[in-house]
Amino acid sequence: MTVPQGRRSSTFTRLLRHGFTDPSAAERLLESAELAPVRADPVLLEALGGTADPDLALRGLVRLLEAQPTPAGRRELLDTLIAAKPLRDRLLGVLGASAALADHLARHPGDWYALVTYEPQDLHPGVEEFERQLADATDPVSLRVAYRRCLLSIAARDVCGTTEVAETAAELADLATATLRAALALAGAAAPDDAANCRLAVIAMGKCGGHELNYVSDVDVIFVGETANGADERKALQAATRLASHMMRICSETTVEGSIWPVDANLRPEGRNGPLVRTLSSHLAYYQRWAKTWEFQALLKARPVAGDRDLGEQYVTTLAPLVWGAAERENFVTDVQKMRRRVVANIPAGEVERELKLGPGGLRDVEFAVQLLQLVHGRSDTSLRSGTTLDALKALAAGGYVGRTDAVQLDEAYRFLRSMEHRIQLFRLRRTHLVPEGEADLRRLGRSLGLRTGPVEELLREWKRHTGVVRRLHEKLFYRPLLDAVAQLAPGEARLSAEAARERLVALGYADPATALRHLEALASGVTRKAAIQRTLLPVLLGWFADSADPDAGLLNFRKVSDALGKTPWYLRLLRDEGAAAENLARVLSAGRLAPDLLMRAPEAVALLGDGEGGGLEPRGRAQLEQEILAAVRRAESAEQAVTVxxxxxxxxxxxxxxxxxxxxxxxxxxxxxxxxxxxIDLVGGAVSDLTAATLAGTLRAVVRAGWGDTLPTRFAVIGMGRFGGHELGYGSDADVLFVHEPREGVDEREAGQAANKVVAEMRRLLQLPSTDPPLLIDAGLRPEGKSGPLVRTLASYEAYYRRWSLVWESHALLRAEPVAGDEDLGRRFIELIDPLRYPAQGLGGEAVREIRRLKARMESERLPRGADKTLHTKLGRGGLSDVEWTVQLLQLRHGWAEPGLRTTRTRAALAAAREAGLMSEEDTAILDEAWVLASRVRNAVMLVRGRAADTFPSESRELAAVGRYLGYGPGHVGDMLDDYRRTTRRARAVVEELFYSS
Known part of the structure; x- marks a missing residue:
């Protein structure tokens, strides 16, 4: 009810200021004579206002006062509240956060005394302390009362901030342990013969086993039984089963005092269908033969808590090797990942967004990621074998298995989400993991977590932030490829010892295991975090290196990169966390010389191998490259510096x-x-051609800027020719070009020509400066008059030459002309000029066709190296690049005037166009395309493997094997590669004979 401003009392105003949402009702409660001390004491009102829900706290206090059996008891409670801040904070904090505990205090009004003591030794009670507090319980009802009294103390410490969330969870687990022991004692007292004739151990699982229990949760257990006092095993197990069943009923059944919590034994072998109690040997046999992956994951948290302690410890010790060997099971990682996905899939659609525990970004995501990492890496690193999530996460970070920043973020998110879960459950002491939807519930929840300015908005914002962090890191850690690779290693390989490393190196095919071992020792020895991460990475990397033709080179190159980047914080983190970065690096470092050489000169390029921000192997387009290079040219102080950039x-x-x-x-x-x-091959050809064009554009801009400022006296364009113009450059290709210029208005032609020639000379000089980078050679040999002609001509000069003197070979060469740098309009007009030459109207005459054939024959006889195997030469050999390209280009010269699709500089596109035009059969097109792609791939492979260009297969066996691996041929199949190449090119030559020479 809204009270008009003028009629509000001073008490009403104070209550409103202290956070009461219904100050009118609170004011009515405070009008009673018994609550006069509360109404009059500003400290008490302020304490009520500091609770999660002041209205709830006041109502709970009124009920507690009313429940006191005598007026003296009420006065004692109020006097103590006023005088003792610890009690005031504890009691009112509980009453403002938990309606269920307020109900308990109303039923047991003397239990408030449990909150009076505030001594350091009482702050964090353990199992023994809780056992003492439960010791007087003689039946299930009194056990429930004593349990709630202990819970009251835990909640008081929790809401006051005396304990943080992990300590609270551990105290709840210790209270559950003490309760299980008390319940088992009651069951034993009720059946002393059963207790005498068996040994029974209670193994806590799940959150209780992990010392991280909720306020309200099933307590998961497994029972182990053995004979005692010479009893028959069958009878002993029957006795143990009766004791276990009775213990479960004591905890689970509802009485006038409610229930404690359900005891759930469904994690036992065979679940509900299996016997409640088994012997240790029966457990072992089951886990050895029948257990599923998830059952070993569950055993990670197994901890003996009640009954026969020796038997419980024996159970955990016996099964530990199976738990920590579970990761070696076939499909272990994928099984765990599938199980997590099934959990999410089974959440009702309307609850997914509110599900704090099981939903995406929830508590289970943290727990599954941590447990999976533990099981994979904990086989050989015993520091990871903790059943407590946060302790295990800390150990994973210390060992380098999880990045420090990731671990801190996961820790913070997990603590926040667990705190939310605790406070949600504490309100009604009901088992739930759903975030409430009501405004009042959200306000109480937010305030209970210390969010006071805008509790609802702050709570929802923080919740979404933390779930977003968890979801991102869960995907990163839980699904990263490296994890599955580590899981597949034999146990001794997860952490390399010298002996295991040497044996593995020999088995994997390392040619020089002694040298390789020295590299491993240099990388992985020591106690630094860097060494710890390397010890995790290396066993997997060794396998990937061994999948290449030269694993020794891969390992050596990895050491070089690691030496260069080892102190860079992001490097090892990238390899450990960032998708397929580690595998990509291993492939690159062991595939030959070119890529490692490039990487050694710029080790920071390792970042490109990741899939995070700034990573990715998708080549960048020409526009992006030109933009970056031209921006760098503008910042450079000289042309030399610009070209270096x-x-x-x-x-x-x-x-x-x-x-x-x-x-x-x-x-x-x-x-x-x-x-x-x-x-x-299209990816490489396009990427290298775009990169060459962007580099020439940047060099041209640098030359003009250094010599003339913003404007050159003449327009200037670079025309790509050959494989450059065709977007088909390989790693070792020269850049064939023509240079064209056109004087600007008012500029003397001689002055323009001198400027253009200076530009060409300076571009060539700058690009030929000594450098460790792969050379970029520009070749203008396809210009009019060849090497005898001027390097650069005006557009008018080209027009005059082509009109009067052009030869058939020049028309042929112009088929692949395309502007690549400089003045775009001038480049376009050059193409308009040459189109009639390369696509002559009505095609070529018979004499021109014969001339083309003579030119090809002469080129092959003059340029094919003496003694070269014509069946294996990729450029001039049988069915190689020259055969395919000249065949396609002859079709372009003859039919380009009539078929627009043939007017392309790209070989494969022209082949497809010829097929579409009916000039080639689909089979012939496929044969030529396959041969051209294969020959191009071989040339690229040779450059990647040897670091220098060649047109034939290498003769050295390891290099030849590396080319084979690049082409998809495994060890021992080099002969198959050569046979396949010869067969493919032989078929192509047959098509060339028909199309080029016969038609």
Whole structure:
């Protein structure tokens, strides 16, 4: 009810100020004579206002006062509240957070005395202290009362901040332990013969076993029984079963005092269908033969809590090797991941967003991620074998299995979510994990967590923030490929010893295990965090290196990169956490010389191998590259410095492209299927051509800026030719170009020509400066008059030359001309100029066709190296690049005027267009395309493996094997590779004979 402003009393105003949401009702309660001390004492009102729900706290206090049996008892309670701050904070804090405990105090009004003591030794009671507090319980009802009294003390410490959430959870687990012992004692007292004839151990599982129990939760247990006093095993197990059943009923059944909590034994072997109590040997036999993956995960938290302690310890010790060997089971990691997905899938659709425990980003995501990491790495690292989530997370961070920042964020999120869960359950002492929807419930929950300014808004914001963190890190840790790879290692390999390392190196095919072992010792020895992470990474990396033709080189290169980047905080974190980065690096470092050489000159490029921000192997487009290079040119102080920066970009992007090519060729854990070979060759050709164009554009801008400022006296354009113009450059290709210029209005042609020639000379000089980077050689040999002609001509000069003097070979060469840098309008007009030459109206005459054939024959006879195997030369050999390209280009010269699809600079696109136009059969097209792609791939493979270009297969066996691995041929199949190449090119040559020479 809203009270008009003028009629509000001073008490009403004070209550409103202290956070009461219904100050009118509170004022009525305070009008009684017995509550006059509360009404008059500002300290008490302030204490009520400091609770999670002041209205609830006041109502609970009124009920507690009314329940006191005598007026003297009421006065004592009020006087103590006023005089003793500890009691005031504890009692009112509980009353403001828990209606259920207020009900308990109303039924047992003397239990408030349990909150009076506030001595340091009483703050964190253990199992023994709780046992003493439960010792007087003689039946299930009195046990429940004593249990709630202990719970009252735990809640008081919790809501006052005396204990933090992990300590509260541990106290709840200790209270559950003491309660199980008391219940078993009651069951034994009721059946002394049963107790005498068996040994019974109670093993806590789940949150109770992990010392992280909730306020309201099933207590998961497993029972182990053995004979005692010479009893028959069958009778002993029957006796143990009766004791276990009675103990469960004492805890689970509802009485006038409610229930304590259900005791759940469904985690036992065979679940509900299995016997409640088994012998230790029966347990062992089951886990050895029949247990599923999730059952070993559950055993991670197993802890003896009641009954025969020796038997309980024996149970845990006996099963530990099975628990910590579970990760070696086939499909272990994927089984655990599937189980987590099933849990999420089974949440009712309307509850997913409110599910604090099981939903995405919830508590279970943290627990599953931690447990999976424990089971994988804990086989050989005993520091990880904790049943408590936060302790295990801390150990994982200390061992380098989880990044420090990730661990801190997970820890904070887990504590916040567990605190929410505790306070939600504390209100009614009901088992729930759903975040409430009502405004009042959310306000109480937020205030109970210390959020006072805008409790509802702050609570929802913090909740969403923490669940977002958990979801992100769960995906990162729980599904990272490295985890499954580590799980597949033999137990001794997860942490490398010298002996195990040497044996594994020999078995994996390392040619020099002694040297490799020295690399391993240098990388993994010591007690630093870096060494700890390396010890986790190396066993897996060794296997990936061994999947290459040169594992020794892979390991050596990894050491070099690690030496260069080992002190960089993100490097090892990237390999451990960031998707497939570790596998990608292993593939790249062991695939040959080019990519590692590029990486050694810029080790920070390792970041490209990840899948996080800034990572990724997708080549960047020409526009992006030009933008970056031109921006760097503007900042450079000289042309030399500008070109150095452009070379740095080129180096990085060449590495990105080479890495994408290698990873695509090898496949990966995430994508084991190899992509289409044509797609890979198009990726490399397009990426290297775009990168070359961007580098030339940056060099041109640097030259003009250094010599003329913003504007050159003549318009200037670079025309790509050959494989450059066709977007088909390989790693070792030169860049064939033409240079064209056109004087600006008012500029003398001689002055323009001198400027253009200076630009060309300076571009060539800058690009040929000594450098450790792969060379970028520009070749203008396809210009008019060849090497005898001027390097650069005006557009008008080109037009005059082509009109009067052009030869057939020049029309042929112009088929692949495309502007790549400089003045775009001038480049476009150059293309308009040459189109009639390369796509002559009505096609080529018979004499021109014969001339093309003569040119090809002469080129092959002059340029094919003496003694070269024509069946294996990728460029000039039988069915190689020249055969396919000249065949396609002859079709373009003859039919391009009539078929627009043929007017392309790209070989594969022209092949497809010829098929569409009916100039080639689909089978012939496929044969030529396959041969061209294969020959191009071989050339790229040779450059990647040897670090220098060549047109034939390498002769050295390890290099030849590396080329084979790149092409998809495993160990021992080099002969198959060569046979396949010869067969593919032989078929292509047959098509060339028909299309190029016969038609």
């Amino acid at each position: 452009a070379r740095g970009v080129r180096r990085r992007e060449l590495f990105r492209t080479a890495a994408a090519d290698i990873v695509g060729s090898y496949g990966s854990e995430d994508a084991p299927a190899r992509p289409d070979q044509g797609e890979l």
